[in-house]
Amino acid sequence: MSEGIRDKVAVVGVGCCQFGENWDQSPSDMIVDAAYEAYQDAGIEDPQRQIDAVFTGSLYSQKGPHECSDALKLWKPVTMVSNYCATGTDAFRCGVMSIACGLYETVLVVGYDKPKDRGVSGPSVMMNQVRDLPQTPAGWFALCAATYFEKYGAGREELAKIAVKNHHNGTLAPKSFLKREITVKDVLEARLISWPFGLYDCAAQTDGAAAAVLTRADRARSYRADPVLVKAVTVHAGPNPQKDPGNDFLSWKPTTWAAAEAYRQAGISDPRAEIDVAQLHDCFTLTELLSYEDLGFCEKGSAKEHIASGAFELGGELPVNTDGGLKTFGHPTGATGVRMIYENVLQLQGRAGERQVKDARLALSHNIGGHPTACGIAILGRE
Amino acid sequence: MAGIASYGVYVPPTRLAFATIGGKPPKEGEVGPERSVAWNDEDAITMGVAAGTECLRGFDRAGVDAVFFASTTQPFREKQAAALVAKALGLRRDVATADHAGSLRAGLAALRAGFDAVAAGSARRVLVIAADCRLAAPGSGLERSFGDGAAAFLLADADPIARFEGGFAVADELVDLWRSERDRFVHSWEERFVLQEGYTPYLLEAVRGLLERSGAAVGNFAKVALFAPDERSHAGAARALRIDRERLVDPLFGRLGNTGAAFAPMLLVSALENARPGERLLVAGTGDGADALGLRATEHVEKLEPRRGLAWHLARRRPVRSYERYLKARGLDAREWEAGGDPGLSATIHFREREEDIALTGQRCRRCGAHQFPRQRVCESCFAKDDFELVRLADKTGRVVTYTFDFFFPTPDPPTIVAVVEVEGARLHMQLVDAAPQQARIGLPVEFRFRRIHQVGGRPNYYWKAVPVPGGETR
Numbered sequence: 001m002s003e004g005i006r007d008k009v010a011v012v013g014v015g016c017c018q019f020g021e022n023w024d025q026s027p028s029d030m031i032v033d034a035a036y037e038a039y040q041d042a043g044i045e046d047p048q049r050q051i052d053a054v055f056t057g058s059l060y061s062q063k064g065p066h067e068c069s070d071a072l073k074l075w076k077p078v079t080m081v082s083n084y085c086a087t088g089t090d091a092f093r094c095g096v097m098s099i100a101c102g103l104y105e106t107v108l109v110v111g112y113d114k115p116k117d118r119g120v121s122g123p124s125v126m127m128n129q130v131r132d133l134p135q136t137p138a139g140w141f142a143l144c145a146a147t148y149f150e151k152y153g154a155g156r157e158e159l160a161k162i163a164v165k166n167h168h169n170g171t172l173a174p175k176s177f178l179k180r181e182i183t184v185k186d187v188l189e190a191r192l193i194s195w196p197f198g199l200y201d202c203a204a205q206t207d208g209a210a211a212a213v214l215t216r217a218d219r220a221r222s223y224r225a226d227p228v229l230v231k232a233v234t235v236h237a238g239p240n241p242q243k244d245p246g247n248d249f250l251s252w253k254p255t256t257w258a259a260a261e262a263y264r265q266a267g268i269s270d271p272r273a274e275i276d277v278a279q280l281h282d283c284f285t286l287t288e289l290l291s292y293e294d295l296g297f298c299e300k301g302s303a304k305e306h307i308a309s310g311a312f313e314l315g316g317e318l319p320v321n322t323d324g325g326l327k328t329f330g331h332p333t334g335a336t337g338v339r340m341i342y343e344n345v346l347q348l349q350g351r352a353g354e355r356q357v358k359d360a361r362l363a364l365s366h367n368i369g370g371h372p373t374a375c376g377i378a379i380l381g382r383e
Numbered sequence: 384m385a386g387i388a389s390y391g392v393y394v395p396p397t398r399l400a401f402a403t404i405g406g407k408p409p410k411e412g413e414v415g416p417e418r419s420v421a422w423n424d425e426d427a428i429t430m431g432v433a434a435g436t437e438c439l440r441g442f443d444r445a446g447v448d449a450v451f452f453a454s455t456t457q458p459f460r461e462k463q464a465a466a467l468v469a470k471a472l473g474l475r476r477d478v479a480t481a482d483h484a485g486s487l488r489a490g491l492a493a494l495r496a497g498f499d500a501v502a503a504g505s506a507r508r509v510l511v512i513a514a515d516c517r518l519a520a521p522g523s524g525l526e527r528s529f530g531d532g533a534a535a536f537l538l539a540d541a542d543p544i545a546r547f548e549g550g551f552a553v554a555d556e557l558v559d560l561w562r563s564e565r566d567r568f569v570h571s572w573e574e575r576f577v578l579q580e581g582y583t584p585y586l587l588e589a590v591r592g593l594l595e596r597s598g599a600a601v602g603n604f605a606k607v608a609l610f611a612p613d614e615r616s617h618a619g620a621a622r623a624l625r626i627d628r629e630r631l632v633d634p635l636f637g638r639l640g641n642t643g644a645a646f647a648p649m650l651l652v653s654a655l656e657n658a659r660p661g662e663r664l665l666v667a668g669t670g671d672g673a674d675a676l677g678l679r680a681t682e683h684v685e686k687l688e689p690r691r692g693l694a695w696h697l698a699r700r701r702p703v704r705s706y707e708r709y710l711k712a713r714g715l716d717a718r719e720w721e722a723g724g725d726p727g728l729s730a731t732i733h734f735r736e737r738e739e740d741i742a743l744t745g746q747r748c749r750r751c752g753a754h755q756f757p758r759q760r761v762c763e764s765c766f767a768k769d770d771f772e773l774v775r776l777a778d779k780t781g782r783v784v785t786y787t788f789d790f791f792f793p794t795p796d797p798p799t800i801v802a803v804v805e806v807e808g809a810r811l812h813m814q815l816v817d818a819a820p821q822q823a824r825i826g827l828p829v830e831f832r833f834r835r836i837h838q839v840g841g842r843p844n845y846y847w848k849a850v851p852v853p854g855g856e857t858r
Contacts, residue, residue: 122791130728130740130836130846131757131812139801142787146825192798195788242803242812243756245763249785249803 013042085369088337089376170324206330386543391437515643530640
């Protein structure tokens with residue numbers, strides 16, 4: 001068994017640009033907004049001297065190293081990571097690993113993407129190969145619905161409540177894109193994208209960038225008095241679930257595998273009781289529902305009871321997507337994982353304003369993407 | 384009183400010699416009959432910006448209140464050229480813009496509209512630009528007579544170099560030259576008809592109308608600039624109007640070519656370049672009728688800041704080295720898709736996956752017996768490596784494992800039913816067709832049909848789709 005990563009690396013600064021349809025901003029503009037906020041948060045005044053390396057994550061851009069070094073004018077080692085929707089979490093993981101192994105002392109992590117420069121309102125329809133069709137992300141993630149609904153009796157109303165919750169939370173987050181309360185009726189009556197997903201079951205599509213400054217845990221207090229420690233970080237990949245003969249279409253296996261590893265690293269045995277706040281990958285409402293179960297927040301098949309009881313709402317037992325999630329921030333893919341780190345750090349440091357979870361000590365963030373074939377999980381905690 | 388305060392002109396440097404059209408490469412130092420050609424990085428808008436830049440030399444760009452852009456070949460059917468040109472020229476944001484299009488008279492019509500705006504006081508300074516870059520069928524007569532170029536005028540009420548003294552217009556319906564929505568090339572009816580019933584009578588009617596209205600004789604005009612489709616018709620019109628050679632502005636056939644909506648305006652620039660104070664100028668052009676405009680040069684005409692004029696542009700020549708290069712520059716060479724464009728799905732991927740895509744072939748693991756799709760190196764179930772036999776799945780019957788209705792996938796009749804289908808234990812992600820959405824259910828028996836799946840790359844691409852087994856029974 002490996003030595004593990006727990007408590008070796010600290011997050012000492014976070015930043016996040018305004019997410020949205022940033023027509024008048026380039027990737028560089030957003031990277032500068034996020035990185036300089038993170039510098040200021042960490043008290044970094046001379047990045048050229050204080051930052052040893054940059055780890056950047058982007059799915060749409062293939063120019064990450066250039067765009068980051070050019071935007072920030074850093075003459076540093078820059079690595080670009082791309083791993084579907086887990087891209088941001090994977091860039092964070094690479095930064096953590098580089099410090100834990102002793103290669104660098106302080107690094108900058110930047111996740112960003114600019115899908116709104118492509119001229120399409122939704123995600124792309126893949127057109128690379130014959131069999132790539134007919135596939136849209138909504139179509140991939142919807143494939144668990146018919147099976148799950150039939151077996152466990154949940155339906156579109158349960159999904160709608162997740163959208164309503166996240167829309168509400170988004171109204172409390174200054175940097176979210178959508179700031180509008182919606183009702184279950186709104187969700188059920190919206191036009192269908194891919195059954196059972198209507199428009200409100202789908203995450204928004206936005207541009208965004210988020211950043212974090214990481215350093216050695218034993219150096220963290222030289223940056224700020226309330227550093228947040230990395231308890232676990234992992235990214236798991238798996239074969240395509242659509243052709244997997246053993247797939248029951250009741251859960252997404254990459255989350256199950258990644259959760260087991262993350263809890264082992266963090267020493268967590270009862271996630272529902274131990275984790276105080278979580279940011280889950282709500283690219284579609286059903287993805288959040290399945291993740292409650294796949295992450296062990298509740299038993300498989302029982303999510304609808306916990307949705308009904310409000311367990312995952314602000315003020316509930318385990319608040320999920322306190323900032324409104326992908327639903328209201330949108331999903332600039334490379335930015336999302338780092339945006340979740342930003343929210344969790346604010347929560348752990350008591351800086352989350354109206355959406356603050358009381359006395360949050362342990363926070364989890366989760367991404368799942370691809371067909372879905374990739375899952376990233378990061379767990380952060382107070383000292 | 385409205386007038387012209389400044390002018391500019393642009394001729395692309397490239398020249399196509401008539402001899403080159405005939406297949407002879409140009410000889411060093413030898414200049415024969417030729418036409419101007421906009422190269423592959425030039426069009427009406429870029430040429431218009433170049434002429435506009437010359438025109439605004441020495442003038443405050445913030446003083447321009449309106450831009451009228453005239454062309455029959457602005458690249459967009461919907462989207463304004465004038466706004467783009469205004470942005471390129473760095474004009475004010477609150478500038479009024481409009482395009483004049485559709486007729487060879489568009490340049491003169493835009494000039495008249497500009498004079499009217501200044502005279503009416505709705506704008507103090509109006510920039511009028513005419514540019515054209517017309518395409519004729521390769522090898523046609525029009526290909527030789529056409530040329531590409533642009534002219535620009537800054538119209539103003541104060542201190543003009545030439546005052547506008549009035550115009551006369553004729554409008555009529557005639558199918559002489561045209562290009563419909565779907566045409567690439569300009570078409571012409573029989574040349575003699577075009578001249579005898581179109582160009583010549585229209586031009587004479589407009590010029591004579593202007594003379595009558597202004598009480599002047601043609602001899603009162605020191606410079607007469609006449610649009611014409613070609614050299615012979617130009618000479619014929621001049622003769623009919625009894626215009627002396629020395630008063631006639633050189634139409635530059637064999638050097639520039641007929642630059643469409645920009646032609647009469649460019650000849651007006653030529654007239655202004657050589658005008659003396661007090662001289663009267665006449666410019667006329669045709670196209671679904673005709674326009675004739677009269678102007679008088681003022682004492683300011685000789686004081687205009689020096690600029691790159693028509694002579695400078697005509698002296699700057701870069702002969703096209705072969706007719707094939709001209710065809711490539713204009714996108715007239717034979718090719719199926721634009722270089723750098725989408726060649727479609729990778730032919731090598733299609734080649735590698737033809738067993739799966741075309742024959743719906745999967746595999747059976749020799750070690751554990753599990754079926755899977757597509758072919759792959761490592762078993763999904765027991766992780767055995769390279770130990771499979773091929774199995775054709777196309778003729779078998781499967782069952783729906785799960786499904787969704789995709790309203791986002793582009794199709795003429797949404798939703799697309801998308802299913803995971805199990806056949807012999809293998810899982811296939813595919814469309815369910817020939818079925819109503821209410822037929823979709825977990826466990827639905829399906830068989831497979833070979834269908835077109837999409838047209839990426841401009842060619843039909845094929846794959847298999849699931850259809851409900853007729854009667855619902857498994858064979």
